[in-house]
Amino acid sequence: MAKATGRDDVKRYMAAIPGYCRTKLLPGAARAGAKVIADEARDRCESDRVAAAIVVKARPVTDDTIRVVVTVKRGFAYSLGVWLEYGTAPHFIAALGGVGARKLNKSLREKKGNLTLVIGNRPVGPEVFHTGSRAFPFLRPALDVKQAEAIRAAQNYIISRLSRKGIGPDDMDDDA
Numbered sequence: 001m002a003k004a005t006g007r008d009d010v011k012r013y014m015a016a017i018p019g020y021c022r023t024k025l026l027p028g029a030a031r032a033g034a035k036v037i038a039d040e041a042r043d044r045c046e047s048d049r050v051a052a053a054i055v056v057k058a059r060p061v062t063d064d065t066i067r068v069v070v071t072v073k074r075g076f077a078y079s080l081g082v083w084l085e086y087g088t089a090p091h092f093i094a095a096l097g098g099v100g101a102r103k104l105n106k107s108l109r110e111k112k113g114n115l116t117l118v119i120g121n122r123p124v125g126p127e128v129f130h131t132g133s134r135a136f137p138f139l140r141p142a143l144d145v146k147q148a149e150a151i152r153a154a155q156n157y158i159i160s161r162l163s164r165k166g167i168g169p170d171d172m173d174d175d176a
Contacts, residue, residue: 031068087133
């Protein structure tokens with residue numbers, strides 16, 4: 001009579017596969033695909049400051065869903081990114097103690113002067129009309145152009161980590 005050994009090891013191994021896929025494999029594949037989109041967005045971006053702040057974030061939403069986001073880091077680069085992606089409407093800019101005019105406004109208040117804006121080291125008055133700016137989209141076109149390549153990158157990530165010999169970066173066997 002034949003004797004089978006290692007049954008418990010096989011059961012443990014098989015039980016570990018869903019956890020590995022959920023915590024390591026799928027988030028890694030999502031990041032690999034999003035990296036392709038992020039690289040294209042950096043190439044298309046009009047601002048070096050915004051391009052340097054483009055990041056990829058991947059996190060599990062549910063047991064079978066991974067959300068991956070290509071975005072710009074929070075801060076001033078994020079604001080610039082939004083203005084670049086969508087443009088701006090015409091608007092007034094007033095000297096109200098904003099971040100860029102803080103020191104000037106403080107010194108003017110101390111001297112009991114009127115608030116004024118300084119653009120290019122020239123005072124322009126208490127308010128100025130900005131005519132707006134046209135959009136220079138870089139995130140959405142990057143997705144549109146590189147979507148198929150991103151899917152291939154995610155597939156290659158998964159294939160490189162799954163093999164006939166088991167989970168891991170082993171080479172795939174050619175005989176099927």
